[in-house]
Amino acid sequence: MDQHIKKVYVxxxxxxxxxxxxxxxxxHGYGIVQMVxxxxxxxxxxxxxxxxxxxxxxxKDNVIRFIREEDKRKIYQITDxxxxxxxxxxxxxxxxxxxxxxxM
Amino acid sequence: MQVKKxxxxxxxxxxxxxxxxxxxMHKSGWKFxxxxxxxxxHFEKCIPQDVVYQLDYNKDGLAxxxxxxKMFDDCGWExxxxxxxYSYFRKAVDEDGVAEEIFCDEESRFQMMQRVIKxxxxxxxxxxxxxxxxxxISHLFYTRYYLIASLIxxxxxxxxxxxxxxxxxxTQYKNRRK
Numbered sequence: 038m039d040q041h042i043k044k045v046y047v048x049x050x051x052x053x054x055x056x057x058x059x060x061x062x063x064x065h066g067y068g069i070v071q072m073v074x075x076x077x078x079x080x081x082x083x084x085x086x087x088x089x090x091x092x093x094x095x096x097k098d099n100v101i102r103f104i105r106e107e108d109k110r111k112i113y114q115i116t117d118x119x120x121x122x123x124x125x126x127x128x129x130x131x132x133x134x135x136x137x138x139x140x141m
Numbered sequence: 142m143q144v145k146k147x148x149x150x151x152x153x154x155x156x157x158x159x160x161x162x163x164x165x166m167h168k169s170g171w172k173f174x175x176x177x178x179x180x181x182x183h184f185e186k187c188i189p190q191d192v193v194y195q196l197d198y199n200k201d202g203l204a205x206x207x208x209x210x211k212m213f214d215d216c217g218w219e220x221x222x223x224x225x226x227y228s229y230f231r232k233a234v235d236e237d238g239v240a241e242e243i244f245c246d247e248e249s250r251f252q253m254m255q256r257v258i259k260x261x262x263x264x265x266x267x268x269x270x271x272x273x274x275x276x277x278i279s280h281l282f283y284t285r286y287y288l289i290a291s292l293i294x295x296x297x298x299x300x301x302x303x304x305x306x307x308x309x310x311x312t313q314y315k316n317r318r319k
Contacts, residue, residue, distance in 0.1 A: 050248045056283050067215035085216040086197050086243030089209060090252050109211040 065110035144188035156196040163194035190235040195243040
């Protein structure tokens with residue numbers, strides 16, 4: 038994996054994390070906003086400026102890809118590289134969590 | 142319909158100040174209609190309300206305008222206009238008093254600023270180093286047209302102030318991340 042990708046996505050922002058998590062199935066930006074609101078009981082409310090910027094940047098970084106357009110909404114899906122990055126990040130979080138449990 | 146015009150000058154990185162200005166105007170019963178020229182703000186009389194105004198700067202968004210505006214529309218933001226690459230949005234503060242913004246993390250706020258730097262600041266810098274600075278030096282030391290030199294000098298000083306302010310703001314944003 039590219040060092041640049043590793044540097045940007047491990048660790049990644051919560052926004053990027055939820056985008057990758059949700060895009061294991063094809064979805065559009067607003068669909069992700071709704072999914073995340075539901076998953077977190079409204080605690081995390083993603084916003085359109087952040088979503089639009091993140092989605093285009095992540096598409097450029099090739100961790101997600103554009104599939105098609107539906108009713109003016111761009112539908113994206115995670116790529117193999119994106120899945121790899123998500124796995125790395127999950128491992129990192131898991132390690133932190135385990136360390137904390139042992140220490141506390 | 143009662144209308145009002147106000148001239149306001151905001152430099153490159155003062156979009157937050159501009160947002161606050163528009164919000165305050167709406168709170169005092171003047172709804173933003175459009176901005177024209179070099180910064181003429183048009184308002185119309187309205188019922189005073191707390192409405193959040195937000196500016197985005199996204200060339201990619203303007204190139205794919207339908208999808209870009211759809212995303213904001215889906216999230217409940219009203220699109221007002223574009224102005225020199227900036228897009229203006231507004232959304233009323235909800236009953237719980239929660240004022241939403243269009244960015245929800247420091248990383249994306251910083252990225253917006255980087256887009257502003259690339260789109261607005263870079264052309265100014267190029268103008269500064271390829272035209273203004275050489276002109277200033279040649280008038281001051283070679284042709285000795287001191288009047289012209291001092292005029293250009295004034296513009297240079299203004300530029301330097303703007304660059305300085307931008308640099309301070311940039312560092313603040315950078316440090317706020319993570």
